[in-house]
Amino acid sequence: MVNGAGTSVVTTQVVNGQNTYNYTDAGGNAATVTVSRPNGGTPTMTSGYSSNGIALSGAVWIINPNTSAGEPIPGYNSGLTFDFSSPINAFGFEVGDWATCCMAGTRPASIQSTYGVPATGSGLWIAFDGGTATLPANALSANDNPGYAAANSYTNFIGAIDSASTFSKVTFFGDGxxxxxxxxxxxxxxxxxxxxxxxxxxxxAEPSTLITWGLGLSILGFLGWRQRAAGKRIPSGHPLLA
Known part of the structure; x- marks a missing residue:
């Protein structure tokens, strides 16, 4: 998808204990991305994650959704914020252990009305540059996780492209x-x-310029487009965005 748009993909494997990574920006300049909690805290990491014999391709940050005071949305502060020193417009990462349980909780009525989201489900939320968060993925059963539906594996890849502009921050969190x-x-x-x-x-086919591609989960599929590979599991080491 990205290669078809006339550019190349830079990859960086996540390493346990490391929260800052190098990448190359649109001008070919060296840049860094730093990962933190949305409230500025340091996220906990572990060496990896696997499900049904399918492993994510590097270390992972533990989200373990929970609530804290002063959050705009329950679960927000337990998520991850990726801060880019130089703007980009395409970014992706791997996700594990979504829709394994915890789908019966009821979201506050104020969250349902403000964000137009369902009352129940295990959701994945995303926000760009501090803007309004959206709920592009909501599971009411394990089969709503494409990785599980395809291979009984709770492993996915998600990503987003904005072909109209760039972004410097991505916040990702869950409420399962x-x-x-x-x-x-x-x-x-x-x-x-x-x-x-x-x-x-x-x-x-997009009602907005912000769309997604993915192997296992098109996280912003509500915008009307799913890449043809969506629903397949992640083979370890696969060039996911090629």
């Missing part, structure tokens, strides 16, 4: 309280040419 939920594996970065996605035979 009681789940382990991890993210990491291998980080993937790219800067596609502005306007390159949504035309040129890339098979995108």
């Amino acid at each position: 309280f009681g789940e382990y939920l991890v993210a990491g594996g291998t980080l993937r970065f790219a800067s596609v040419p502005i306007g390159s996605v949504g035309g040129g035979g890339l098979n995108v």
